[in-house]
Amino acid sequence: MKIVVGILGLLPCAVTFAQTYSVSGVVTNGLTGIPLKKADVVLLPEKSEKEFRFLTGADGQFQFQVPEGKYGLSAAAPGFARQGFGGVSKPVEIGVSLYVRAGQDTTHLPMRLFPGAAIRGKISDQNSEPVESAMVQLFRLATVQGRKQVVFAREQYTNDLGEYAFGNLIAGTYYLAASGTPWYAKRGMPMEKSDPDAYRTAYYPGVANAAAAAPLAIAFGQEVRADLALSIVRGQSVNVSCKGNCPARLLAQIFSEGVGGISVYQPVMSLYSPGPAHFGSVPPGHYKVRLRLPQGGQGYLGMSEIDVTNGDVNVTVTASESSVISGDITLEGIDRSLLPRMALRYHSLDDPREWFSKNINADGSFSSPPLTPGRYQIVGTGIANAYLKTVLVGEVETATVAMPAEGVKNVKIAISGRPFRLKGTVLQGGKPVFGALVSLSRAGAGRDDFEAFHGFQTDSDGSFYFDTLAPGTYRLFAVSDGSFEYSNLEALKPYLAEARVIEAGAGDSFTEKIEVMSVKP
Amino acid sequence: MQQFRLVVLVLSLLPWHVAAQEPQGEIDLSGQVVNAVSGEPVVHAMVQCTAHRQINPVAAREAKTREEIEALFLKLPKPVFTTVFTDGTGSFRCAGLFAGNGSVQVTKPQFEGASENFELSGPKEGLRMKLLPLSAIDGVVKDEDGVPLSGIQMILYQSIVEDGRRIARQYHSQITDEFGHYRFWDLRPAKYLVRAAGRYASGETRAEYMATTAAAESPLAVYFGGARNRGSALLLDLHSGENIPADFKLVTAASHRVIGQIAGKAPNQPLKFELMDEEGEVWSTKSSVNSVTGRFILFDALPGKYRLRVTQDSSPDKLFGSAPLEIKGSDVTDVRIQMRKGVEIPLRIQCAASTPAPEQPVQVVRGISEGFRNRAICNANVVLRDGNGTVVHSNGGQKSILNVEPGKYELSVTPFQSKVTSVQWQGHELVPGTGIDVPAEGAAVGIEIQLGSEEHGTLNIRSSIPDLQENVHLIAIPPVLSLTPPPGGFLMKDREVPMGLPPGDYTIYAYPMASPPEYRNPEVLRTLRGVAVHVTAGKTEQVEIRSLCQ
The missing domain is CATH 2.60.40.1120 (Carboxypeptidase-like, regulatory domain)
Incomplete structure (x- = not known):
């Protein structure tokens, strides 16, 4: 031996x-x-x-x-x-x-x-006959980026029997919308009719007004049936054409504001330039018309607003791929060879359905995919141990970038490799807590300053870490509810007084042990 | 001037109704829409009635200028269109039509549309429109334990006869939902095959590490009925209005990953991965590609020998790549695939001196190209078929076949009124039954075709088939089939049909367009009824067709 x-x-x-x-x-x-x-x-x-x-x-x-x-x-x-x-x-x-x-x-x-939940049903028409190719859109009430909101979950087109079925859903609260076009309106009926029949968008449990939509609460393993009947209204034809820099084929979307402000679409049409794409029967209402590149839904080309009331609507949307946020990245303390691994994510603050990401070029330049005009939050991804130090539009530092139709150029983003790092453990009665939500918020942050709010669900050993933080004054606390709204100022308020205050400079590192707070009313 | 003459000729072919009086708009048209199979009334069907007039062909012939013809059109009354829906008894009534040419078109979801044209001189009642109900195939896909399988690619093939052989053409494809359910609908009566081809998904990522979504076990691809290959798969004979349930119980086996690197791909264009087994069957696969580095992972791949085929429909060229692959009992790593443009295959067509080149103007007489009808031109339609008999490339009249994926093909050559005397591939004579193997580096010599200018003989073919329906086709089969598809034509009810053929022996077969015969299958060919003829150069023979071939 x-x-x-x-x-x-x-x-x-x-x-x-x-x-x-x-x-x-x-x-x-x-x-x-x-x-x-x-x-x-x-x-x-x-x-x-x-x-x-x-x-x-x-x-x-x-x-x-x-x-x-x-x-x-x-x-x-x-x-x-x-x-x-x-x-x-x-x-x-x-x-x-x-x-x-x-x-x-x-x-x-x-x-x-946990066994998945399911929602299934049938979409029928005024004669109780099945509606084929109705677009059924499912939305979920979820905590996204630390804030409760209605988010798009899935969509499906009905089969010839008018059936749809969403399976493997996680338990939660859902909203359902169905839109469509009467079959006869698609097959030449408008030939001699000036005000063709249209289906009014229906929300579960069968209302036309998004504000009156009822939630569908489902538990794991539960299957809920949600049939909807589409009612006929006098609609109008909407002809969407493209001018300007139009690719050969693109998608035309007509949408209105639905539950929780999220977009609810009419069935999407292909548009062969210059069009028109003919939406045979659109129910009355106020809509946005958007043109997009077909692949992957990315690639906004142009938008217009219309009111469908009396008479056909002909709308020509000017296409331009210039509706991008573009500029240059300045690196502080980061190797430039890492640039192609980094990406920027563009979150619309106006429509939760809209978020896209795109890589940063090797030379430090960047440009977003063409984006729908509106307010955007830019978030850095794929960048460990770094943080977005500043976003400058012209000479003005901003938390959100407001993008007009022509796009925003000359955006300067500084990414620093000297973040403030914070790690620690969440305890309850001295024992590590698994799955607790750690909230870290920068003092004085505004409602839309998403970069100032951070959340982390603790790992199996009760540990947490943040390594992409800008220096500043923060408040740190933990709750047991993993879905806590850590970006919602109202939800944070009751906890801040007892939260731990951390003053951090660039490159600082902290290790903290905190006890789970009890739920505040 | 040529165009103008053509307009006159086309107009002269249209039926003409002499209006006895100016349109009154007071004619009613009524009838019933019924299910063609059950005879039951079809409610809420859309009936579109039209009434219109056509110009007097005599006046059209006498017109000397385009303006005079346009003036004739302007004198016509505005057509009337009326749309109504059938009531609870399937009945309809279109009012306000005028005398002239009438037509009724009926549509309804889940039925094949029907239309009828007629002369309308007064009220018309009792019109019976029959709608053929369409069919569906649906089912649930489960594993051995009866658990529904989602994400399985279901492929529907329609079994058709093309160029005398039965092939299965991919008709639709669908992914099973979370309940393992799939459904193909609005299908016409025909023979179909359904295949559960395995799990399918594709995605792109920029992540350095591609998180796994692989399953330890994956289902083996199978046709409905249990066959592993197409040749022995069960054909579903779908009749009008039928809904055939086709459930699958799939056997699962341990599956692995295939990891590799793609080079030469076009940026930001989706890639399609297919695992082709030794019998040419495609196994669906889940794939994820890093769009920056070209690194890829295929998930859920089952043991076997394959060719991994990758295609990218990038503009303007389609890109291809492939690699042999053997999956045994573990993951396969370091697979390298180089994407390339397709190969250009040059065509050299040589003809007798008397045959005009394709660039030479072809005269149009009575609406028909004289070159195609009566005279040879120095060109040919060259078609490449894959191992399943499906046409995948053709020259489209051009002097080369563009963007061909390297691989094995069958080849057929159809000349225009001349005879193929020789076909060579890369300098070697091709005989029927042999294919071509297109190399990745391209085909320098390509395909050389020699066309002969043999004088044709003519068959005047007439029908004595009682109650001959529309759309009956003819085909002339020689004793030995060549690389040229046999010539064909239409059989007309009350008219003799001329068919020009190179001299030799033939058997003429007549068949409805919807069910062409499998003349390349010797067993089927023996059972076909045809008329044997001999064609002599410069001579015309009379042929009588007494029955359909099958």
């Missing part, structure tokens, strides 16, 4: 045996607690594509032996969409991370999968 030890002692230091740790647990149905067989459990290291996989048996148990590190743990099982560990009511990408290291108990992990 001594000889063996002696030989091992002669091996070069590089040949070492990596310490591994056990990651194990049981995959269960989150509603019934019954173990799930054939669950596909994936453990994905934070910075690698070399995943670890385990297929559960009848007992639902899984076990990995992996090196130290930070992992994403997820599972999917027959009848259960992939969900992240600790996600509870969230899709996989929001699942919190699992730390595997000495002193961290990563055995007996409860991996609970």
